[in-house]
Amino acid sequence: MGTIALGVRDNVAARFWGSTNGKKAVMAVTGLILFGFVMGHMLGNLQIFEGPVAFNDYAKFLRSVPLGLWLARIVLLTSVVLHVTASVQLVLRKRRARPVAYASKESIASTYASRTMYWSGPIILAFVIYHLLQFTFGVTGVPDYQEGEVYRNVVSGFGQPAIAIWYIVSMLLLCLHLRHGVWSMFQTLGVNHPRYTPILRHGATLFAVVVAIGFISIPVSVLFGWVS
């Protein structure tokens, strides 16, 4: 009568990755890394308000330590791959876990941000790819892309309203994604306390909004001609 003990995969790492909890832990850790990057990137970008020289120097500085740059890129790329793979697998699992949908289903407690993670994520990913093509590789979105002329490229790129709006919308989605993701990673990693969790949740919202405002300030400034 079904009381046969099963030997689950013996490899510890495989078993960890094989469980939803393990995948979520991986998503939390990689999410934390990506959040750290986003914060740093946003603060770096704000140097655009110090003028072309300072901004281009900052970009040059980043390229002056190729080892560090590539290390960061590898860590970030790995994080993205793990984050995305885990989320895709969890979505597939979610589908299998409820094969018959409800005729009527209400959400009564969850935030809009938390329910939209599964599509804010892919859109942000699409944005990141476009963003890299635009500013790192100069393939598209900047009419007269010039390697190393970062300030010029930004002004030129955001000078086109459609591209600026696409950027702004993506940053708003990033804001939503972080609003849930930043506190959720603590929960996933096992940090929850009746006193501190509410602070964490508010903190996550605050950081998400700060990140979004920080990023959005740039295309807005370009569009309004404050940065040119």
Next chain:
Amino acid sequence: MRLTLHVWRQQGPRTKGRLVRYQMDNVDHEMSMLECLDVLNEELIGKGDEPIAFEHDCREGICGSCGFMINGVAHGPARATTVCQLTMRNFKDGDSLTIEPWRASAFPLIKDLVVDRRSFDRIVASGGYISVSTGNAPDANAILVPKDIADRAMDAAACIGCGACVAACPNASAALFTGAKISHLGVLPQGQPERHLRALSMVAQANLEGFGGCTNIGECTAVCPKEIPLEVIARMNRDYIAAALSQRDAEVNTIRPFTEWSTGSKLVNDPHATS
């Protein structure tokens, strides 16, 4: 008061189900939701139809048998209330209620609103206990438990295993249920020796059963009749991650999920089955 019910009717696991409309003209607002279905069932039997199958037993909110979705909310609109204690005062004349069973692949449907929740039993069997055989116990006061720890254990232990958390979760995750048992036993001093193995085994079993993953969105705790907090999920994650990182022995207890309804003559450990 008049109500329109749209109730999920499905003869069995392999037949197709559908929502069937029933008009009720004389619902007393003092009735419970289940008493309302009782009245409807009496009418249906009178008309020669089969009554709606729904699970129920204690009808005082503690056994965890009852539960279904009312207008998309597990156990209906009242907070911390199972459908057996949900009085019709919560509805207005002319309301329309859509009543559906819990939906999850780990809760296969049996009939109408009745689902098979044995996956929950297997999660407990995989490690949701303290291994103390009868007669092994020291004096009850030999193990002191601070009051706030006992209270927290009780908060988690209050789970009635109804499955509303799974039903309400967009991922059909059993994290709240599993986390509640892991927390109940994991905060107590008695539960420490098996704390890591318990987390590993119960999490492995919940995964094996095909429940989805937790996305920390909190729909579960909002419908929980016992208001089990999300904190228990964090504790499960903490214990699980700590155990996964520190364990040396890879042996984990799990049980093969099954959906058939086995009977005695097929049982292996029946030494007297001689035929």
Next chain:
Amino acid sequence: MELNSRLPTGPIETAWDNTKFEMKLVNPANKRKYSVLVVGSGLAGGAAAATLGELGYNVNCFCFQDSPRRAHSIAAQGGINAAKNYQNDGDSIFRLFYDTVKGGDFRAREANVYRLAQISLEIIDQCAAQGVPFAREYGGALTNRSFGGAQVSRTFYARGQTGQQLLLGAYQALERQVQAGRVAMFPRTEMLDLIVIDGRARGIVTRNLVTGEIDTHLADAVVLATGGYGNVYYLSTNAKGSNVTASWRAHKRGALFANPCFTQIHPTCIPVSGDYQSKLTLMSESLRNDGRIWVPLKKGDTRQPGQIPENERDYYLERRYPSFGNLVPRDVASRNAKHVCDEGRGVGPGGLGVYLDFSDSIHRLGEKVIAERYGNLFDMYQRITGENPYQVPMRIYPAIHYTMGGLWVDYHLMSTIPGLFVLGEANFSDHGANRLGASALMQGLSDGYFVIPFTLGNYIAGAKLEKVDRSHPEIRNAEACVQQTVDKLLNIKGKRTVDSFHRQLGKIVWDYCGMSRNARGLESAAEQIRELREEYWTNVNVPGSGADLNQSLEKATRVADFFELAELMCIDARERNESCGGHFREEYQTEDGEALRNDEQYSYVAAWGYRGYGNPWDLVKEPLEFHYVHPSQRSYK
């Protein structure tokens, strides 16, 4: 027929230890060669199945619910007694024993009760070790409360959910054995007959409630832990599924049924609100610790409770029983509530209710303290009635809660069929004519964890158990009987639903064999029950088929057995010409309306033998002797 209750000899303090020592043991290596069927998975059954599994027996455990965790033990609120004397307030094993025998109105066996009081200590240890989150002091020690009128604080509790927590402890122990492969669990499986071969219980016939399959399970011994039969009244605090079927089928196979008329009414339940009412909700008796019970002095006073001045209220329990006041035992509190309602002074719809008023306590202790003590009960009351008990008094009325009667068992908990053991509420053994609060959980766990593992081993070690062939005619016969009953019920296709019959039956039993009884009423009730039963078997409508989940059919088989039990209850109540405990015969009362026991003639257990439907039952008497607690008139003045 002579009943051998196998009572121990010698001083009561060492009787159980001596009995254990004298019992035969099964060699540890041989235990796995024996199998046991445990029917029921509540405190008694769950504990028994887990413990027998731990010992090494092959155990099959059955429950009709979808999970063993849902057995109705889960609904017990108040607590569990144990003579730990942690509070240093003068408790002792002897005092718990004394209180239980006296509380049972001297209709229980001394030896059984003494053993229960002894084992109570071990139960608390076992449960605490399992992780049952009992209430604690700040220092970490267990705390206690006084409960149900006890003069000492000996009740251990886990908020208002003690039964749930104890059951989860047993359930977890059980699931541990399921995981270990020592116990096979059969949920949604109902026992519908007992197989007796060569005079010994050797198996059961079950119906799988999902597939409708009828099957036989064979074993070396059968343990029934199937709870009480309070649902014979239709409205009770029992779970909807609680039933007498397993016990009754065993009774029809030869097990004597003892003291069926001893039923307990719980004084603090939420009153009935309408005819659709499906069950009654109990509120823990602990409420009486701080609530004051009253009704208006005048008949038919329809004013709101707040508008009735203090001098026009009758705090009738405090008036009649100055020393116990609102904390008199359950039977006394219930009867008095019925009495004042019969006088026309009841409150609420239909005049069937009395006030339980917390305003004094709230005034004295503050709302916060009351909320800490009873918050969850107050919330539940408000959820159900829509009234806020912090502001208006609760309305309560008695309801059937527990049945002290059950299958007759000896000191070893074995019924009159060798190999058939009966535990918990399903047996009759420990509570006499009235059960004290917080004693049911104690008895269930005592039987399951600490008695059956010894006595069952003794039986197996001493019995010569041949293998049983599946084609044995008794098995075929029992399976055919079950199939016939199912087919018959499905084919009547009458006009009335099962519930309508059950409601009508319940009303008859409640009116004539409820809180107070008299000879004429009981005779008439027995007659009405027989007539209704006739109609049932010709006019019941059971829709659906027998080959899938059919809840109407489940109810129909259970109600069929309730009819026969109800008749026996009335016969037993008629035969017992005295008032004792929960059995109050109007003809036998003192001048001031208290129960009048008759120890000269009725100091016995009435055990009834079945002789085929339509034939009168055999009455076998087991005399009760009291060497340690001398029968006295209970007085709570």
